[in-house]
Amino acid sequence: MKDSKPVPDIVIGRLPIYLRALTHLLEEGQEVTSSKEMAERLGISSAQIRKDLSHFGEFGKQGMGYNIAHLRDQIRRILQVDRIWSVAVVGAGDLGHAIVQYGGFEGRGFRVACVFDNNPEKIGLRLGKFEICDVAEMPERLKEMGIAVAIVAVPAGAAQTVVDALVKGGVQAILNYAPITVTVPPEVRMQYIDPVTHLQRMTYYL
Amino acid sequence: MKDSKPVPDIVIGRLPIYLRALTHLLEEGQEVTSSKEMAERLGISSAQIRKDLSHFGEFGKQGMGYNIAHLRDQIRRILQVDRIWSVAVVGAGDLGHAIVQYGGFEGRGFRVACVFDNNPEKIGLRLGKFEICDVAEMPERLKEMGIAVAIVAVPAGAAQTVVDALVKGGVQAILNYAPITVTVPPEVRMQYIDPVTHLQRMTYYL
């Protein structure tokens, strides 16, 4: 941690993997780990793990390794998941349902705060503990609630319109499950999940 | 396409994105595109698109660009998604339900062929058009059906056991939704989807 250059995004992308592994080790009751042990678990080189962490500070002790709870807390802080982010979910289909019901956000920095859909037959119904809201009112609702993070679970054809409305509502980070690349202003972060692209990446090798 | 070195995996990872964009352009009725147009749509440089494609052949015409249907067919062939892969889904919870009901596999090279769970109360029940099978019988069933691709949608604690059983059943490509890094033999391909890691990658910048 000596230069002022931005940390490469590829490094940022590995921090959540480290965090997940540390949490897992902690649940197993372990207190200390090493870059070597992490490397074996994750299939990443130990040098890379040390180099990645060195962008942010010195978290280990020579000869001793890393205190797991401490390193976890540091990475949480770096990633800003030492707080809870309210997340809007757009799309109340099967996937939206699975996302809203998913118990895995708790404890990792996120909480679903509201659900939107554009289908008049769904608006007003309950999904888990939420009442499904009209996407038409989304921008205002997002602003009111101060929501910065959203998950898009709508068909590809609706994704760009939904994303535009999210941006209008002040959302700055969007996870898009719709299988289409959307356009956003440069200040908005996008991430994509399309299971088919992951599968296609593997069939090449079969 | 002149050397015999393996094509970098990072290039393989972009082909499904190109394929998705080409299919989209075709649906819009367009017949020809250029590396420049694709680049603008995808937020990738045109040089990179041309270089990626050049690993596999010459698919365009100078001054004219690419015939979309032709390039799409070529990428489908390269990725081996010019056939239909039968996919096993493990885990019949909300996520497994969403995956089985998802209509987006059709036309992109995949079809859900069977569903497994370890919960005796679920085994034998229907999920969509499938009867939920016992994971205990999974390895034999996979071999019988000749299944090479699987999707894991079980809790983290069960993932390694499930993956071991899939490998035993001859599966060679696994898409894991459980938020844990698993160990597989080197000949088995793994891909991961953990929405929380994607979200955490974005909150760093907020």
Add this chain to the structure above:
DNA sequence: TAGATTGTTAATCGATTAACAATC
């Protein structure tokens, strides 16, 4: 022909790895 765009080369840029002094 003139304009456009490919496929490819070489240069640049960035990421990973190997190695080791520092030190717990």
Add this chain to the structure above:
DNA sequence: TAGATTGTTAATCGATTAACAATC
């Protein structure tokens, strides 16, 4: 002290980009 492991440097490796001849 001896052994282990960090944090960091320099070397290696690989990926991206710029540029342009080829050519449709």
